Amino acid sequence: MKLTDAKLQFIASWGAFGTHWGINRTMAQIHALLLVSAEPLNQDNIMEQLNISRGNVNMNIRELIDWALVERVIVPGERKEYFNAEKDIWKVARLIIKERKKRELDPMLKLLEQLKNVDGDKKDKQVKQFVDTVSGIKRFGEQADKMLDVMVKADENWFVGSLMKFFK
């Protein structure tokens, strides 16, 4: 397969993949494009390669920068801004875990903690089921939280070396 086609297919798949993970298709596509580009790109490059509008590029690039997946690059002698994606996939994974943990898991755990204290007799079947479910999810979430924390702090060598040996 030719490089150009391979790139296009990678971008399309990464975009579709992203939509299953709460990430907007275009944001994932821009990310994919930058991941496979050897050089930083500017807004116009991205616009033409993905056939999307300037505003769209701008908004989604900002989002990628928020997530720290992409950085602005100054090219000497150039007026335009260029963008470069973090290429170390382990770092990418850690950045995503960190961000989603903060945005989703942490608030959920906070809420579950409150919901555990629902009024009513714990002997009541309905109350019991509610408390049991909520507590169960909370315990699970806390384990996941711990595990993800370790991952976020770990580096690839530690991770592959120790954890993956553990996982045979």
Place this chain on the structure above:
Amino acid sequence: MKLTDAKLQFIASWGAFGTHWGINRTMAQIHALLLVSAEPLNQDNIMEQLNISRGNVNMNIRELIDWALVERVIVPGERKEYFNAEKDIWKVARLIIKERKKRELDPMLKLLEQLKNVDGDKKDKQVKQFVDTVSGIKRFGEQADKMLDVMVKADENWFVGSLMKFFK
């Protein structure tokens, strides 16, 4: 907080949570409702508690059954079908991992394997970057795949006992 309000809040949050994970809001809400219900519910129960149409309940319940998160229950002497959610949250997590792995990770790995074989000189900067990125993602995906496989097969005791000790 009163049980009724607590339930509503749990359902709303679980629904919002689901949307970040590629699951449709209503499907997640129905799941949440069934998770905190001590008894199986029928379509009419769900319709009135969530204020949604019969067709909507029907479609999303089917989806939940596809994922094996919910099962049909026959209540003796009743004509209607009842639905019951798997309450063991570890089992729930394993079912979700299994399904998403099959639907998303496995196809992605297959594609990456193909894309690695792009034409062109590996000395070319563009080609090299593409192959490096794709290979890196593939290696990462394979590690994740192995790890998730172990999780899917594991039971809670093994998981908490061994893995979580590992994660301090």
Place this chain on the structure above:
DNA sequence: CCATACTTTCAATATATTTTGAAAATTCAG
């Protein structure tokens, strides 16, 4: 059987999300 209770389907509709593009704001070389 068949009348009725119940479930499923799906085209039409409503809602939510994404994208556009032109105007406003900003930056910077001269």
Place this chain on the structure above:
DNA sequence: CTGAATTTTCAAAATATATTGAAAGTATGG
């Protein structure tokens, strides 16, 4: 400063996704 290049914003339009509800399909007690 000035004005051209560049970036940012955001209301309107386009697109995608979810929901409804009535009609068609199915199952069951009598």
